[in-house]
Amino acid sequence: MTQLNRRQMLSQGAALIGTAASGLLVPQHALAQSGKIRVGFMLPYTGTFAQLGVAIENGVRMAINEQGGKLGGREIEWFKVDDESEPAKAIENANKLVQRDKVDVLIGTVHSGVQMGIHRVARESGVLNLIPNAGVHIATRAQCAPNVFRTSFTNSQPTMALGEAMVKRGHKKAVWISWKYAAGDEAYEGFKESYTKAGGTIIKELGLPFPNVEFQALLTEIAALKPDAVACFFAGGGAAKFMKDYAAAGLKDKIPLYGSGFLTEGVIDAAGPAAEGVLTTLHYGDGIETKRNNEFRLAYAKTFKMQPDVYAVQGYDTGLLLIQGANAVKGDLSKKGELYKAMEGATIDSPRGKWSMSKSHNPVQDMYLRQVVGKENKVIGVAAKALADSGAGCRL
Numbered sequence: 413m414t415q416l417n418r419r420q421m422l423s424q425g426a427a428l429i430g431t432a433a434s435g436l437l438v439p440q441h442a443l444a445q446s447g448k449i450r451v452g453f454m455l456p457y458t459g460t461f462a463q464l465g466v467a468i469e470n471g472v473r474m475a476i477n478e479q480g481g482k483l484g485g486r487e488i489e490w491f492k493v494d495d496e497s498e499p500a501k502a503i504e505n506a507n508k509l510v511q512r513d514k515v516d517v518l519i520g521t522v523h524s525g526v527q528m529g530i531h532r533v534a535r536e537s538g539v540l541n542l543i544p545n546a547g548v549h550i551a552t553r554a555q556c557a558p559n560v561f562r563t564s565f566t567n568s569q570p571t572m573a574l575g576e577a578m579v580k581r582g583h584k585k586a587v588w589i590s591w592k593y594a595a596g597d598e599a600y601e602g603f604k605e606s607y608t609k610a611g612g613t614i615i616k617e618l619g620l621p622f623p624n625v626e627f628q629a630l631l632t633e634i635a636a637l638k639p640d641a642v643a644c645f646f647a648g649g650g651a652a653k654f655m656k657d658y659a660a661a662g663l664k665d666k667i668p669l670y671g672s673g674f675l676t677e678g679v680i681d682a683a684g685p686a687a688e689g690v691l692t693t694l695h696y697g698d699g700i701e702t703k704r705n706n707e708f709r710l711a712y713a714k715t716f717k718m719q720p721d722v723y724a725v726q727g728y729d730t731g732l733l734l735i736q737g738a739n740a741v742k743g744d745l746s747k748k749g750e751l752y753k754a755m756e757g758a759t760i761d762s763p764r765g766k767w768s769m770s771k772s773h774n775p776v777q778d779m780y781l782r783q784v785v786g787k788e789n790k791v792i793g794v795a796a797k798a799l800a801d802s803g804a805g806c807r808l
């Protein structure tokens with residue numbers, strides 16, 4: 413046997429073993445081109461982020477339904493797992509979709525800690541993972557991966573635009589407060605950099621474990637510290653509770669409240685008057701006055717009988733990205749090289765404004781300064797143009 417033949421035999425043997433191990437009796441490439449594309453949602457459907465998961469799923473489905481409900485000409489079979497925003501169950505939950513359901517695409521998730529579990533499974537299995545929210549830095553920095561694309565933000569992107577906006581409004585001494593986990597810590601990183609660079613001083617960093625909402629002692633501390641302003645990261649149900657408690661503690665009219673814009677997304681009704689006037693920075697705002705955004709908002713409200721928010725937009729953009737990728741390979745997602753290339757080169761015509769994918773697979777996007785007026789996150793300015801995450805340490 414020649415050297416070449418021997419090598420060929422070995423590699424064919426390995427391919428056969430691989431096929432048998434994955435439980436498939438037909439070659440994988442044949443399966444990939446026929447039948448339905450298997451799309452799995454791993455999102456929070458319970459807990460403080462439950463409404464975020466629902467909005468993301470709505471957005472994805474809306475984008476795909478607008479294009480006839482197919483991907484690259486193929487029908488879709490949907491799968492769903494509730495990740496409960498529980499990092500300890502993340503790997504097991506991701507494997508339900510990847511190993512049990514054999515999804516072609518895993519869409520998830522919201523919580524940065526849970527994302528780390530998904531990330532491990534995505535890197536080990538090679539499954540296509542689209543991140544529709546979680547901003548954990550490492551996923552598009554040192555551990556970036558060819559099969560992982562984010563359609564949302566990195567945790568420090570919104571707060572990188574926040575510091576300067578606060579100093580410009582004359583608030584030179586601030587207290588920071590957030591949940592102590594990757595998202596809060598990394599949002600703080602962005603805030604610290606932008607606020608101190610603009611000449612502000614952070615007099616105290618306060619925190620509590622996710623998803624606790626016992627804010628009372630910390631609010632008492634803020635009152636005693638008497639900063640010019642407070643900046644924070646909270647989201648979902650916890651964010652509504654924070655704004656209500658802030659107002660109830662008598663701080664609302666004394667110390668202006670700022671935040672990364674998740675603070676006021678999807679919770680303006682729940683927070684009521686406590687949200688009025690709150691200023692935030694984010695890559696979306698209800699009041700973006702473009703035809704694209706107005707049409708999106710109308711269609712979403714009509715279909716789902718609720719107002720869209722940033723999470724719905726991120727889900728929608730995830731759908732748009734997947735459509736662009738699937739169309740480029742005519743539904744054959746096994747053509748990974750071509751699929752990734754199409755997604756890397758995609759420009760997404762989003763309700764937030766057009767954005768492109770950075771080299772490390774994260775959106776390059778504008779950040780808006782918004783203020784809650786009535787039931788809306790009104791856009792009052794652009795806080796940063798075409799803001800890209802550093803992508804530090806990413807080699808693709």
Ligand code: PHB
Nearest residue numbers: 523524546547595647674
């Ligand atoms: C995160 O955990 O990365 C996270 C969660 C909710 C948000 C934003 C970021 O609104």
